[in-house]
Amino acid sequence: MTKHYSLNMADETKATDCRLDCLLVGESPVMQGLKRLIATVAPGHAPVMVQGATGVGKELVAQGIHMMSGRDGQMVAVNCAAIPADLLESELFGHEKGAFTGATERRIGRIEQANGGTLFLDEIGDMPADLQAKLLRALESRRVQRVGGRDEVEVNFRLVTATHRNLADHVKAGLFREDLFFRINVFPMMVPDLNMRTEDIPMILRTMMLQHRDRTDLGLPEFTQAALKALAAHSWPGNVRELRNVVDRAMVLFAGRDVTAEDVRGVLLSADMAAMNAPAPACPERLSQGPEGLRRVLESEGSINMRGYLQDIEIRLIEAALSVNEGCVSHAARSLKLQRTTLIEKMKKLSIDRTAAAAA
Ligand SMILES: Nc1ncnc2c1ncn2[C@@H]1O[C@H](COP(=O)(O)OP(=O)(O)OP(=O)(O)O)[C@@H](O)[C@H]1O
Numbered sequence: 001m002t003k004h005y006s007l008n009m010a011d012e013t014k015a016t017d018c019r020l021d022c023l024l025v026g027e028s029p030v031m032q033g034l035k036r037l038i039a040t041v042a043p044g045h046a047p048v049m050v051q052g053a054t055g056v057g058k059e060l061v062a063q064g065i066h067m068m069s070g071r072d073g074q075m076v077a078v079n080c081a082a083i084p085a086d087l088l089e090s091e092l093f094g095h096e097k098g099a100f101t102g103a104t105e106r107r108i109g110r111i112e113q114a115n116g117g118t119l120f121l122d123e124i125g126d127m128p129a130d131l132q133a134k135l136l137r138a139l140e141s142r143r144v145q146r147v148g149g150r151d152e153v154e155v156n157f158r159l160v161t162a163t164h165r166n167l168a169d170h171v172k173a174g175l176f177r178e179d180l181f182f183r184i185n186v187f188p189m190m191v192p193d194l195n196m197r198t199e200d201i202p203m204i205l206r207t208m209m210l211q212h213r214d215r216t217d218l219g220l221p222e223f224t225q226a227a228l229k230a231l232a233a234h235s236w237p238g239n240v241r242e243l244r245n246v247v248d249r250a251m252v253l254f255a256g257r258d259v260t261a262e263d264v265r266g267v268l269l270s271a272d273m274a275a276m277n278a279p280a281p282a283c284p285e286r287l288s289q290g291p292e293g294l295r296r297v298l299e300s301e302g303s304i305n306m307r308g309y310l311q312d313i314e315i316r317l318i319e320a321a322l323s324v325n326e327g328c329v330s331h332a333a334r335s336l337k338l339q340r341t342t343l344i345e346k347m348k349k350l351s352i353d354r355t356a357a358a359a360a
Helices: 018-023 029-041 058-069 085-093 129-141 167-172 178-184 198-211 225-233 239-253 261-268 291-301 306-324 329-335 340-349 354-359
Strands: 048-051 075-079 118-122 158-163 187-190
Touching: 018 029, 018 058, 029 058, 029 187, 048 058, 058 075, 058 118, 058 158, 085 129, 129 178, 167 178, 198 225, 198 239, 225 261, 225 354, 239 261, 261 306, 306 329, 306 340, 306 354, 329 340
Parallel strands: 048 158, 048 187, 075 118, 118 158
Antiparallel strands: none
């Protein structure tokens, strides 16, 4: 199993740089540990491999390493999965004029552009086998040969790679060269999923909103405590990128307004964007007034977002059942006359946290 380096939390001598705090927002113990590791490793030359799921902030970590490295050159980023395999070689290594049809000019490759700086190869696991061999040679000789060129050019760059794959498994499956894997995996760094550091959500949310405050004259959205709890209970499959989407939606839909837990679950986290156009649901209490009350709501508001109402009622019933049954899912299911598995599925879908609901 790959060992991920971590530093002792009590190591006060490795205080993180405030520039890193502005770049990589979050003060959870895991993020503090990661930032201390970046600050320690950055000034050296050893390759770093950043691992983590999609949207966790791997590219930001690479930027942090470059920023703290003290290198004069630029950071050059290449996404190996985004460039067609037959173009990747010339993108990375450059080409001489006339090297192939269409090569009308000499082109300096991304590796040469990173000279004196940092080369960030994102999705390194998607690099074709022949290029893996060529990259290994370049890393070992510190020289590159442009496509169609005869001479080699000396280069001095710091390599940072990133992958969302388990590259060790890729090596075992014969899909990634073992020698290259060991060459680039000197400092593995793992960026944790957002749901492992939910205490960072309010701070990231606030920072992102402040970054875009000029987008609205109406003021920033105000997330209530319950709304923050609903965000913390979400599973965040898209990690911080998904949180950025939530902020973008909130800035448009809730500028200068309070954002409630219902807004978070029903609108901001809803994959169904149609729900965003529906009128905001009124309190479900008003729906319990009987047919006359319902008619009044319809008359005064013109329409009712039925799905939103029903979902609100479902959430409230489940939260109440969990609260009454002190968080015991089996007992809560029985009191709602549901199968335990059905209740668990609903809780997942509606982002209801058992412990939070029990404590409410
Ligand atoms: N700790 C953080 N603080 C502030 N913003 C963050 C943080 N982590 C990630 N982001 C933001 O989330 C988005 C995704 O981050 P990034 O592109 O670095 O993720 P990634 O892991 O490289 O994604 P992918 O796997 O898709 O390449 C970006 O908009 C980035 O600015």
